[in-house]
């Protein structure tokens with residue numbers, strides 16, 4: 001029997017997830033469908049209940065429902081618990097088991113696809129919202145020499161520091177708190193690029209030849225990536241690889257087989273110019 005999976009979010013007009021999972025299914029010979037389900041702002045639980053009643057085996061969750069999915073889950077795995085948000089679920093009878101693969105997808109893209117080892121590196125994460133929070137545990141698990149979180153609203157960065165500093169060498173502060181410190185990997189996890197804005201990151205943070213990574217995708221050369229390139233970054237990347245890699249983690253968790261990601265990343269990438 002064909003197994004059903006879905007992405008639940010709002011709006012989903014431009015989502016690439018059905019294409020990605022459809023391609024993974026073809027590639028691995030898995031008999032499944034993957035659809036996009038838009039739910040009204042107060043309708044997440046109802047939409048999920050309906051999908052489960054119709055035989056749904058698992059879902060991905062995107063904005064604005066990642067926190068609601070956290071509340072809906074009956075079992076939270078560690079990454080989801082620490083991220084405070086859920087992007088993936090598996091259903092088994094009454095159980096709704098919840099994961100968050102966003103941060104792991106990002107780490108896989110940085111290390112496996114872009115060839116930048118995080119272990120022993122100096123890593124800077126910009127932002128302290130949901131996207132940054134989701135990256136913290138997977139980043140710290142790679143044991144960077146230092147992980148710094150900078151945020152415009154400093155208390156939000158400090159709160160992340162209080163929650164995550166037990167997991168590794170983590171320092172937090174504002175954009176002007178770190179003098180001339182330079183980093184090997186600089187990740188923009190703010191939502192600034194969505195609006196064509198630039199976070200107030202000092203130019204000095206980019207070590208010569210560093211990797212600059214913007215979590216948004218499909219926006220071309222964002223102001224952040226332009227600054228990084230002009231400041232001497234050796235490699236710039238947007239978040240399309242992260243999107244495909246988190247999907248691959250979800251697929252492997254649901255189906256027990258790991259799809260290849262590189263062909264899809266190449267197909268979905270837009271030039272960063």
Ligand code: ATR
Pocket residue numbers: 126127128129130131132151152153154156189190191192197198199200
């Ligand atoms: P997400 O879930 O995408 O992380 P969020 O939780 O609303 O979204 O968080 C948005 C993040 O982007 C925050 O860290 C925000 O900074 P503040 O906490 O100071 O608001 C950051 N952000 C958004 N626009 C920004 C800008 N123009 N400059 C710097 N930071 C910005």
